[in-house]
Amino acid sequence: MHPGAIPQGEISAQVARALAEDIGDGDVTAMLVPENVMATAHVTSRQAAVLCGTDWFDEVFRQVDAGIRIDWQLRDSDQVPANTLLCHLHGPARALLTAERTALNFLQTLSATATLAAQYAEAVKGTGAKVLDTRKTIPGLRIAQKYAVRCGGCFNHRIGLFDAILIKENHIASCGSIAAAVGTARATAPDLLLEVEVENLDQLRECLAAGVDRILLDNMSVDMLREAVSMNRGQAELEASGGIHLENIRTIAETGVDYISVGSLTKDIAAIDLSMRIDYRTGTDKN
Numbered sequence: 001m002h003p004g005a006i007p008q009g010e011i012s013a014q015v016a017r018a019l020a021e022d023i024g025d026g027d028v029t030a031m032l033v034p035e036n037v038m039a040t041a042h043v044t045s046r047q048a049a050v051l052c053g054t055d056w057f058d059e060v061f062r063q064v065d066a067g068i069r070i071d072w073q074l075r076d077s078d079q080v081p082a083n084t085l086l087c088h089l090h091g092p093a094r095a096l097l098t099a100e101r102t103a104l105n106f107l108q109t110l111s112a113t114a115t116l117a118a119q120y121a122e123a124v125k126g127t128g129a130k131v132l133d134t135r136k137t138i139p140g141l142r143i144a145q146k147y148a149v150r151c152g153g154c155f156n157h158r159i160g161l162f163d164a165i166l167i168k169e170n171h172i173a174s175c176g177s178i179a180a181a182v183g184t185a186r187a188t189a190p191d192l193l194l195e196v197e198v199e200n201l202d203q204l205r206e207c208l209a210a211g212v213d214r215i216l217l218d219n220m221s222v223d224m225l226r227e228a229v230s231m232n233r234g235q236a237e238l239e240a241s242g243g244i245h246l247e248n249i250r251t252i253a254e255t256g257v258d259y260i261s262v263g264s265l266t267k268d269i270a271a272i273d274l275s276m277r278i279d280y281r282t283g284t285d286k287n
Contacts, residue, residue, distance in 0.1 A: 003077060003150030006055065010143055015059040017140065018102045027098040039093040039280050043086045043104070045111075046273040050118045051078045051086065052151040053110030056144065060103035065095035077114070077151045086274075093280060100276050108271040109141070110148040115272060117152025117265050123246055129253035129260055132157040132239070136263040145266045157261055164193040166216070172196075178203060182210040195239070204228055208235055216261070218242050222251055229256040 045051075051074050061068040068091030074080060086107075089096060120131045131154040137145045146156045158164035167181045175181035178196060185194050195214040196207045201224065207215045208231070217228055219242035232238055239259040240252050252260055 003147060006143060006147050008055075008059075011055050011059050012063075014140065014144060015056060015063055015102070015106070018105070019060065019063055019099075022102050023098060027094070030094045030097045033093045033097065035092075035094060037093040037280065038091065039096055039278050041089040041096050041100075041276055041278040043089070043107075043274060043276045045080050045084050045086055046082060046275055048082045048115075049080045049111045049272045050114040050152050051080050051111055052076050052114035052148045053107040053144070054087075056106035056110065057087075057103045060106065061089065061091070061095070061099045064099040065092055067091055068095055068099075079118075080111075093278065096278055104274050104276060106144070108274045109138070109269070110144055110151075111272040111274075112269040113145050113148035113266055114152040116269055117149045117154040119152075119246060120249060120262060120265065121153030123249050124253040124260065127250070127253035129257055130155045131249070131265070132259050132261040133265045134261050134263045135160065136267040138266070149265055152265075154262075154265060155259075158193070165189060165195065167194070167196045169197065169199075178206040179210050182207075182212055197241075200224075201227060201231065204231060208232065212236055214239055214259075216241050217257070222255060225252060225255040225257060 054072060054076050058070055061070060068089060071088045073085055073087060080086070117131070124131055133146055133149045133154065133156055135142070142159070146159065149156060158166065165185045167185060172178055172181050175184060182194065182196065193213050195216055196212050197216040197218050198204050198207060199218050204215060204217070214237040216239045217225060220228065220240065225240055228238060237259065238257045239261055240255070240257045241261040244252060244260060244262050245264065249260060249262070
């Protein structure tokens with residue numbers, strides 16, 4: 001599975017910000033290593049994971065020293081058993097040391113998102129429901145994390161506030177009713193997906209009457225979800241959300257909803273345990 005490429009400019013900008021944050025005026029500790037020392041390094045995953053973030057990893061080293069060579073043994077979306085060698089690197093020792101933490105930060109964070117997404121995708125396998133991410137992402141890493149979600153086998157909800165309409169309680173209150181909010185939304189952005197969040201079946205009926213594209217069923221019980229599917233009769237897409245985790249998502253998927261959005265995919269992650277070891281003995285003088 002290839003989850004689709006991210007524009008290189010986006011990756012370069014994210015990496016540049018991260019390196020500026022870490023290096024500042026210069027890596028004063030790396031100066032302990034003579035400038036002409038070359039070295040070889042290898043990165044290993046100490047735990048099972050779904051690999052993600054190799055383009056970010058590569059870009060970190062490219063921006064620090066374009067002469068560093070990286071040989072990957074695996075690629076994004078690959079299942080990685082514990083204690084697996086991911087890649088070899090060769091280049092100036094100072095540059096390897098300077099780039100190490102930033103590169104690993106991207107790789108361990110995005111692999112964590114992909115790994116968790118793979119668990120959720122497996123949990124609903126065969127039900128027909130698709131697991132979606134949300135906007136609950138790490139600031140500055142939304143595009144990267146949404147890419148990681150796809151690497152893990154799940155799907156993206158809207159990217160931000162600009163590419164789809166999601167009418168919630170406060171929007172409805174300001175407009176006066178669901179019908180009024182939907183009418184204004186259709187007039188304002190007729191070509192965008194229009195979704196409305198509801199908390200009960202009466203609101204669901206209003207949405208069906210208004211002809212919305214998708215209805216978000218917020219924190220509904222399993223019984224209510226089943227009834228919502230029955231009432232809908234395929235008229236709109238249905239999305240379950242709220243209070244969803246690995247232990248209950250299969251039951252929710254089996255109600256017949258089309259989508260299940262899970263904020264945990266991008267906000268409740270634990271970085272994958274990665275290790276980078278540098279071997280100076282295999283290095284040669286740069287000159």
